[in-house]
Amino acid sequence: METNLTAPFAVSQACLPYMKLEDKNDSHHADNSHAGPCVIHVGSFRAEMSDPNQEGYASSKSGLIGLMHSMAISLGPWGIRCNLVAPGRIKVAHECKEGDEKGLEWAHQNEDKDVDDHATNRAGRPKDIADAVEYLVNAGFVTGQAITVDGGAVRMK
Numbered sequence: 001m002e003t004n005l006t007a008p009f010a011v012s013q014a015c016l017p018y019m020k021l022e023d024k025n026d027s028h029h030a031d032n033s034h035a036g037p038c039v040i041h042v043g044s045f046r047a048e049m050s051d052p053n054q055e056g057y058a059s060s061k062s063g064l065i066g067l068m069h070s071m072a073i074s075l076g077p078w079g080i081r082c083n084l085v086a087p088g089r090i091k092v093a094h095e096c097k098e099g100d101e102k103g104l105e106w107a108h109q110n111e112d113k114d115v116d117d118h119a120t121n122r123a124g125r126p127k128d129i130a131d132a133v134e135y136l137v138n139a140g141f142v143t144g145q146a147i148t149v150d151g152g153a154v155r156m157k
Contacts, residue, residue, distance in 0.1 A: 004060035035140035072144030088150020119152025
């Protein structure tokens with residue numbers, strides 16, 4: 001709970017004074033307005049789909065969605081948006097000792113289970129999460145939204 005819920009709350013609170021727009025009216029009512037400041041929490045698809053013995057993790061990530069929803073409404077008057085990216089299973093290049101020792105790239109570490117568990121027929125990559133975050137940073141009309149980036153895994157279970 002401290003890592004997955006309390007820490008995002010505390011870090012957000014520490015950053016907010018630096019994010020508040022000085023003249024929110026001019027920047028958000030102009031046709032060419034920029035997206036403005038945005039808090040993006042990192043959740044998990046486990047908030048929607050859990051495995052056995054995941055009660056603490058799943059409930060902390062579900063709580064993070066509630067925190068994001070509340071922050072989106074509370075911070076709106078200051079021109080601050082709040083969203084959440086919920087990654088699914090993400091494989092990284094240095095995920096396992098065997099992959100490192102063999103010098104395997106991300107694509108070569110995908111196993112049959114990675115294909116079978118995802119509608120996209122592959123596991124996620126860090127770039128998939130970065131793309132979702134980049135979208136939210138630039139999407140000035142999006143707030144209070146959780147984007148699940150899991151290759152369709154939640155829908156397959």
